Amino acid sequence: MRWLARQRAFLDFTLLSLWRRKGKNAALILAYALVVFLVASVMFAVRALRTEAANVLAGTPELIVQRMLAGRHETVPESYVATVKAIRGVSRVTPRLWGYYFNRAAGATYTVMAPAGFAHGHGEIVVGPGVARTWLSPVDGQYLFRTVAGDSAGFVPVEALPEDTELVSGDLILMSGADFRRVFGLPEGFYTDLAVSVPNERELETVTEKIQRALPDTRPIQRRELLRTYAAVFDWRGGYVIVLLSGAGLAFFIFAWDRATGLSAEERREIGVLKALGWDTADVLSMKLWEGLTISLTAFLLGLIAAYVHVFLAGAGLFAQALKGWSVLAPRLDLTPAIDPTELLSLFFLTVAPYAVITLIPAWRAATTDPDAVMRG
Amino acid sequence: MSVKPAVLALLLTAGLVCLTLAAAAVQGLLIRRGFDLASGSPRQLALERRTYLVSTALSLVMAFEIMSLFLLVYVADDLHELFVGAMCAAGTFNVNSYGYTALTLKTLGALGCGVWLAVNHADTLGYDYPLLKSKYLWLSPLSLLVILADYVETRFLLGLAPDQITSCCGAIFSEAAAGVAGTLSHVPPRLAQALFVAGLLAVARSAAHVLATGRGARIFAAASAALFAASLIAVVSFISVFWYELPTHHCPFCLIQAEYGFVGYPLYAGLILGTACGLAVGALAGAGRHASLAEVLPRLKRRLTVAALAGFGLTAAIAAWPMIFSDFRLG
Amino acid sequence: MIRLDHVTKVFNPGRPNEYAALHGVSLDIEAGKVTVLRGPSGSGKTTLLSLIGCMARPSSGRIFVEEREITSLPERFLADIRRRTFGFVFQSFNLVSGLSVLENVVLPAAPLGEPPAVVRRQARAILDRLRLGPKAAQSVELLSGGEKQRAAIARALINSPRLIIADEPTAQLDSELSLELMAIVGDLKAEGRTCLIASHDSLVFRHPVVDRVVAVRDGRIVEAGADVC
Numbered sequence: 001m002r003w004l005a006r007q008r009a010f011l012d013f014t015l016l017s018l019w020r021r022k023g024k025n026a027a028l029i030l031a032y033a034l035v036v037f038l039v040a041s042v043m044f045a046v047r048a049l050r051t052e053a054a055n056v057l058a059g060t061p062e063l064i065v066q067r068m069l070a071g072r073h074e075t076v077p078e079s080y081v082a083t084v085k086a087i088r089g090v091s092r093v094t095p096r097l098w099g100y101y102f103n104r105a106a107g108a109t110y111t112v113m114a115p116a117g118f119a120h121g122h123g124e125i126v127v128g129p130g131v132a133r134t135w136l137s138p139v140d141g142q143y144l145f146r147t148v149a150g151d152s153a154g155f156v157p158v159e160a161l162p163e164d165t166e167l168v169s170g171d172l173i174l175m176s177g178a179d180f181r182r183v184f185g186l187p188e189g190f191y192t193d194l195a196v197s198v199p200n201e202r203e204l205e206t207v208t209e210k211i212q213r214a215l216p217d218t219r220p221i222q223r224r225e226l227l228r229t230y231a232a233v234f235d236w237r238g239g240y241v242i243v244l245l246s247g248a249g250l251a252f253f254i255f256a257w258d259r260a261t262g263l264s265a266e267e268r269r270e271i272g273v274l275k276a277l278g279w280d281t282a283d284v285l286s287m288k289l290w291e292g293l294t295i296s297l298t299a300f301l302l303g304l305i306a307a308y309v310h311v312f313l314a315g316a317g318l319f320a321q322a323l324k325g326w327s328v329l330a331p332r333l334d335l336t337p338a339i340d341p342t343e344l345l346s347l348f349f350l351t352v353a354p355y356a357v358i359t360l361i362p363a364w365r366a367a368t369t370d371p372d373a374v375m376r377g
Numbered sequence: 378m379s380v381k382p383a384v385l386a387l388l389l390t391a392g393l394v395c396l397t398l399a400a401a402a403v404q405g406l407l408i409r410r411g412f413d414l415a416s417g418s419p420r421q422l423a424l425e426r427r428t429y430l431v432s433t434a435l436s437l438v439m440a441f442e443i444m445s446l447f448l449l450v451y452v453a454d455d456l457h458e459l460f461v462g463a464m465c466a467a468g469t470f471n472v473n474s475y476g477y478t479a480l481t482l483k484t485l486g487a488l489g490c491g492v493w494l495a496v497n498h499a500d501t502l503g504y505d506y507p508l509l510k511s512k513y514l515w516l517s518p519l520s521l522l523v524i525l526a527d528y529v530e531t532r533f534l535l536g537l538a539p540d541q542i543t544s545c546c547g548a549i550f551s552e553a554a555a556g557v558a559g560t561l562s563h564v565p566p567r568l569a570q571a572l573f574v575a576g577l578l579a580v581a582r583s584a585a586h587v588l589a590t591g592r593g594a595r596i597f598a599a600a601s602a603a604l605f606a607a608s609l610i611a612v613v614s615f616i617s618v619f620w621y622e623l624p625t626h627h628c629p630f631c632l633i634q635a636e637y638g639f640v641g642y643p644l645y646a647g648l649i650l651g652t653a654c655g656l657a658v659g660a661l662a663g664a665g666r667h668a669s670l671a672e673v674l675p676r677l678k679r680r681l682t683v684a685a686l687a688g689f690g691l692t693a694a695i696a697a698w699p700m701i702f703s704d705f706r707l708g
Numbered sequence: 709m710i711r712l713d714h715v716t717k718v719f720n721p722g723r724p725n726e727y728a729a730l731h732g733v734s735l736d737i738e739a740g741k742v743t744v745l746r747g748p749s750g751s752g753k754t755t756l757l758s759l760i761g762c763m764a765r766p767s768s769g770r771i772f773v774e775e776r777e778i779t780s781l782p783e784r785f786l787a788d789i790r791r792r793t794f795g796f797v798f799q800s801f802n803l804v805s806g807l808s809v810l811e812n813v814v815l816p817a818a819p820l821g822e823p824p825a826v827v828r829r830q831a832r833a834i835l836d837r838l839r840l841g842p843k844a845a846q847s848v849e850l851l852s853g854g855e856k857q858r859a860a861i862a863r864a865l866i867n868s869p870r871l872i873i874a875d876e877p878t879a880q881l882d883s884e885l886s887l888e889l890m891a892i893v894g895d896l897k898a899e900g901r902t903c904l905i906a907s908h909d910s911l912v913f914r915h916p917v918v919d920r921v922v923a924v925r926d927g928r929i930v931e932a933g934a935d936v937c
Binding site for chain 1: 381382383384385386387389390393396397426429430433434437441444445447448451452454455501635639
């Protein structure tokens with residue numbers, strides 16, 4: 001109880017002191033909050049991108065089989081379907097048709113897919129939100145494609161994909177298999193790759209091995225590997241942006257160090273008075289601790305809120321390019337808010353821990369002011 | 378290595394902690410060598426002031442060590458998808474041989490810091506710095522331990538190359554697995570429960586003795602250490618199983634995940650608090666012979682004992698909760 | 709109440725700027741009396757006050773406060789004795805600017821850990837007694853010289869000290885306010901508190917409330933024990 005009342009008294013005094021030097025402290029807190037904001041923005045954006053990618057990949061098959069020719073991706077003949085299907089543990093094999101289409105007028109590349117159960121008819125397409133936004137010249141409400149034969153084919157957009165998975169589906173165009181073959185000149189009986197379902201995760205390794213043995217010119221890719229790659233890529237980018245930002249952090253911590261060591265004569269006299277009035281070194285240290293905590297937590301919260309607004313409401317304008325960096329279309333990023341405690345704890349360590357260590361010695365120096373300094377004038 | 382914000386945070390913290398501790402240990406040695414309470418010289422005054430710096434630094438280090446311990450587990454959990462076969466933190470720690478060593482050393486380091494701070498507090502209660510020489514003598518090995526722990530942790534983090542093949546927690550903490558983890562899971566739940574309850578009883582009994590007579594502090598400390606070990610076995614053997622409601626899931630790390638209401642935090646925090654306070658009571662057992670502490674020490678010991686009981690009590694309550702309130706029953 | 713036994717104080721020993729402020733001072737200060745240390749500036753009065761007030765340690769000799777030797781106590785114990793036994797009034801008031809009168813008065817109570825409400829009630833009572841009640845919420849910069857001095861006294865009284873130590877308390881006051889201050893000292897004495905004042909102001913050491921004047925010069929006591937009344 002006594003301890004609590006004491007700490008409360010110190011905290012009261014600290015808050016009064018901070019308030020008395022509003023201007024100086026506001027500058028410090030703002031600079032501090034800016035550092036928190038920058039780091040938090042990167043971390044939030046990375047987390048959101050990872051979540052996004054994981055959500056998208058959740059719907060993809062466990063295993064994809066591509067055929068390789070001279071180290072390049074080749075079309076898969078229909079006969080492969082039966083071979084893979086015959087392997088034990090495989091429940092379903094779906095041959096897929098997809099590719100990239102470059103639109104010179106828009107200056108952008110789009111992903112074109114022909115899903116197996118395409119619900120619409122010949123000459124009709126389904127487009128992602130990014131496509132609808134960027135395709136420059138629909139003629140009579142038709143999207144004109146240049147086919148491999150050199151002529152053009154018009155398609156009517158009959159449906160738009162929902163916006164919530166824009167990062168991956170933003171540049172997506174869906175059409176029927178026949179239309180796909182016509183635009184890209186893909187002969188019948190050949191597919192882009194095979195999607196393989198393996199319900200039992202434990203058999204995945206065995207199935208992968210068997211496919212490779214039966215069809216040596218193929219490359220099976222597991223969904224797990226894709227997830228891992230995405231996570232690694234996003235983390236890697238986030239990590240490097242933070243390393244780049246460490247310059248800003250360093251500048252701030254030098255500023256904070258300078259502030260903490262350059263105690264004004266007035267503050268020094270004040271601590272002398274407190275000590276003369278019966279405050280012990282430990283008491284002044286507690287007060288300094290409260291001061292550091294108040295400044296850190298205020299800056300931390302401010303930076304955190306600003307970063308949240310920046311990433312989830314304003315689309316991470318500052319870092320979006322550096323972090324996404326994969327699509328020519330640069331889809332508008334509406335990230336789903338996702339925060340987890342690890343991030344907050346890491347953020348705390350990246351920002352508050354250095355501040356605490358930096359202010360330790362200055363606080364101690366201030367706290368060990370001679371109490372009789374006040375008496376000696 | 379993996380350049381991930383949380384990994385960077387851990388590396389930074391390890392660096393800061395090592396720097397602070399190395400400086401504190403050197404200061405400690407200087408204080409220990411030059412300390413002469415009878416002297417009123419400015420040098421002596423300066424040394425006495427430095428004791429405040431060392432205490433504050435150590436408090437900071439302990440706070441960082443405990444928090445970074447949780448962050449380490451979290452990072453390991455977060456990284457598991459980078460490793461083939463890892464499904465939670467348990468798999469990540471197994472990626473290289475530093476993982477579990479780092480975890481163990483860091484836990485010991487945090488406990489050591491706690492005990493040191495308790496001794497330090499006792500020292501400040503006496504008017505002639507009665508424990509000064511011994512506390513600064515112990516500061517050096519403690520610093521070495523924590524610095525070693527952070528070094529091993531750094532090696533672990535730097536050695537995390539993605540795509541390494543590891544085992545998931547089901548394999549590590551399963552009854553079929555070999556090694557320490559497997560052996561722990563293999564302890565029959567009945568035996569683990571008996572050990573845990575016996576530890577609790579031993580702690581309660583010796584605590585009652587300390588509270589009533591002020592003696593038997595070392596026995597209480599030994600009981601606390603034993604209960605710490607028994608609790609770790611208990612977590613792997615039956616506490617986790619009851620919380621997961623899965624007879625084959627023994628992983629001690631999944632408990633701190635959101636799916637289980639972060640129940641691991643109070644569980645482990647209580648355990649660390651109880652063990653650190655219990656060991657501190659033992660560390661202070663011989664301090665009563667100093668005249669300056671004769672009056673204040675019993676009170677401090679009682680408080681530490683009560684704090685230890687509170688910590689262990691929390692752990693026991695969390696262990697008992699699902700056994701009482703869930704329908705899940707073993708075998 | 710306070711006993712000094714051959715106390716010396718040397719500043720910066722072993723350095724070129726070494727200087728001895730006190731040379732073997734022995735002194736007894738009786739409880740319940742008003743004692744004045746008289747001497748010119750630089751005579752060692754202030755050093756003596758800070759040694760007695762547990763703010764510094766002597767270079768040699770021994771000091772007893774209420775029969776307890778404090779000579780080589782660690783700082784935290786000195787601080788504890790300081791806040792429980794002494795109330796300080798400084799030469800330049802040393803009020804913390806930017807805080808209100810009440811906030812200044814409760815400062816010495818913070819480390820004691822009394823409930824804030826209790827401390828505030830006590831502070832108000834003391835301020836009322838010193839006719840500062842209406843100014844409790846005012847910032848200390850807005851006070852007049854006499855009010856500042858009374859606020860400083862109120863702050864010295866918050867922990868109910870047995871000994872009030874005042875260093876040149878009239879240095880910044882005119883004659884009228886100096887007499888008012890001495891009247892307050894009289895009240896404190898009547899309550900049974902001990903007062904120790906360092907001053908070279910004749911208004912102070914000739915005042916009837918003073919029981920004893922000790923003359924200090926060049927770090928030595930030149931005229932101890934002479935009762936001046």
